Amino acid sequence: MQCGAAVRLWDPSRVPKHKVxxxxxxxxxxxxLERLNLWDAFLAQEPARMExxxxxxxxxxxxxxxxxPAYGLSRYRLDALLRGEAEARGAQVIAERVPGTVDITAHGRQFAAPGxxxxxxFKAHFRGPVSDAVELYFFDGFYVGVNPIEGGLTNVCGIGPEEGLRRHGFDxxxxxxxxxxxxxxxRPLQRELNWLSTGPLLYQTRLQYPPLDTFLAGDALQFVDPFTGTGMAIAIWSGSLAGKAAAEGLPKDDYYTQxxxxxxxxxxxxxxxxxxxSMSFAPNLASYIPAHWLYSITRPKIESR
Ligand SMILES: Cc1cc2nc3c(=O)[nH]c(=O)nc-3n(C[C@H](O)[C@H](O)[C@H](O)COP(=O)(O)OP(=O)(O)OC[C@H]3O[C@@H](n4cnc5c(N)ncnc54)[C@H](O)[C@@H]3O)c2cc1C
Known part of the structure; x- marks a missing residue:
């Protein structure tokens, strides 16, 4: 819309909702978010800050x-903010997909085949003392993140093998x-939200290559292990680049190069x-690797674009 094109949004599911x-x-x-003039609106949601x-x-x-600083904001709030801002800027949310008019595909990740x-x-929200850290606990093939979000809540979200979940009766x-x-x-926290789960998750090893008729954005491009916490930033960044490219009629190859x-x-x-x-000795080894190095190698280069 900021580039002068009419925008129609179609999503078959309810937005916003609690998401894993x-x-x-x-x-x-x-x-x-600054490039999209959304930074102040984001701060108005009072995201938690992490140092x-x-x-x-x-x-x-x-x-x-x-x-x-890093930030914590529930998907319920973030998705509502993005949807609301898109509509306020003129995007039209449509209830039925219009065949043949898809320019940008942002359908999220693919699901794994049975195997x-x-x-x-899985995730839930907890209430109780809030910290200024994002913490990741690695054990038994699982990792579980604990970090503050808005309103004094703490997000607890993990990923792990079905076999391990079965051992705990999916409890x-x-x-x-x-x-x-x-x-x-x-221990000092009380759970406020029923556990939500999703999967099976399929990690992709390569960027999905350009289909001729559409710009892929977000997880539709590639879904990687989300422990780096950059999936949402990349989804918003790639979605905005895709929108600009589609509005300006740029070649898809130029978009995928960026x-x-x-x-x-x-x-x-x-x-x-x-x-x-996923190797059994890895957690022991990983504890000797500097956390700042692990953090720096997983940073996307999306700031200056
Ligand atoms: C367990 C877990 C923890 C994560 N933790 C983090 C984190 O802490 N920080 C972070 O940045 N990222 C995290 N991520 C990754 C992050 O959730 C994704 O990278 C991000 O949601 C991608 O946004 P997206 O818009 O591409 O896809 P989604 O957020 O999945 O949205 C896709 C939308 O497309 C809709 N849709 C589906 N099919 C169609 C269709 N055919 N046509 C039209 N619409 C369709 C869906 O209903 C959905 O609303 C995590 C992911 C998982 C699984």
Missing amino acids: CGEFLTPEIRPV RMRLVFGNRSANNRFAE KDRLFG YDALVNSNRPLSDRL IRSGVEKQYRWCGRLRSAL
């Missing part, structure tokens, strides 16, 4: 202080309490780290 997501936004979100990161592997932990070693994600409270450091961390230079390297590292983390 860590709701953690890395500092890259700021320039992405540091803590990775916990059994009895060991690694800490890193962010150079700039072994399937991964599922997420039992699962998070099975790890001593995580159970200690959550996408590749922004995220391809980061996605490759995420894939490598995900493979490494």
